[in-house]
């Protein structure tokens with residue numbers, strides 16, 4: 545759906561050149577939710593602007609739905625832009641227009657008929673849950689409702705892809721969750737490909753299938769959210785993952801109380817609900833205590849992480865670790 549090949553972007557800032565993106569390669573599949581996470585200034589918005597051709601990369605190509613946006617003619621580019629929906633942190637609504645007119649705006653630009661516009665606006669208003677607010681003005685809406693208008697407007701011309709630039713960063717946690725579940729819903733109902741950029745790992749965890757980590761204009765890590773989240777390798781990725789992990793200080797390293805082997809055990813999918821740990825220690829006869837634990841969800845996949853201390857000699861601990869691994873659990877010895 546989207547192929548980003550070797551793009552770089554250099555800005556001329558008067559006396560010197562600033563490299564905002566360096567040799568970026570990414571490919572986004574049809575129907576997936578792809579996340580790009582990075583700190584402020586990492587190059588996320590620049591990358592997104594290259595995907596909707598608001599920015600021209602200095603080198604490389606961006607191919608969206610089979611067309612190279614870096615080489616196509618201006619009138620063709622205009623047509624493609626209409627098929628790339630975008631939502632923003634600060635919504636960018638027309639303050640003097642009603643919800644109806646905000647949603648209708650891109651269709652008017654595309655010269656759709658009044659009847660087609662009316663039918664589509666009403667359909668989209670139902671999809672985003674604003675059918676009773678069509679006559680309201682943006683100032684009369686909450687942040688979450690404004691973003692719903694933004695989403696409906698972005699979907700007005702049946703885009704190939706929806707680009708989200710920090711779409712939930714101005715919202716409180718509860719509203720963030722409701723907007724994220726709306727995005728999931730739209731992705732599933734319409735099969736719409738979504739590219740989402742954020743600096744918040746919980747946003748990635750809630751909705752994305754795959755994630756790329758961008759740092760100082762470079763992609764430093766990329767993969768399935770489950771893999772990147774459970775086995776981060778780059779320091780920046782580890783930092784993002786720690787935003788949503790429980791702190792384990794005092795447990796793994798310097799808990800004077802613990803004398804046995806301390807393990808971090810990770811469950812995924814159906815394993816999360818099965819008594820795997822109990823079955824294993826019953827078999828190996830090892831006793832243990834739980835030091836910390838949590839169960840959560842990555843998109844729709846449940847997972848759990850617990851930190852346990854095994855009581856007993858090293859040989860029995862090694863047998864228990866092997867038995868846990870043979871049941872498909874991920875086991876990391878912390879001490």
Ligand SMILES: Nc1ncnc2c1ncn2[C@@H]1O[C@H](COP(=O)(O)OP(=O)(O)O)[C@@H](O)[C@H]1O
Nearest residue numbers: 555557564582583584585586587588589590591
């Ligand atoms: N038009 C521009 N001219 C000069 N520098 C720019 C321009 N746009 C972005 N930058 C610089 O590029 C870097 C990346 O910006 P941006 O993509 O907006 O980061 P992010 O969205 O990750 O916060 C920043 O250091 C920013 O100052």
Ligand SMILES: [Mg+2]
Nearest residue numbers: 588589590710
């Ligand atoms: Mg940005």
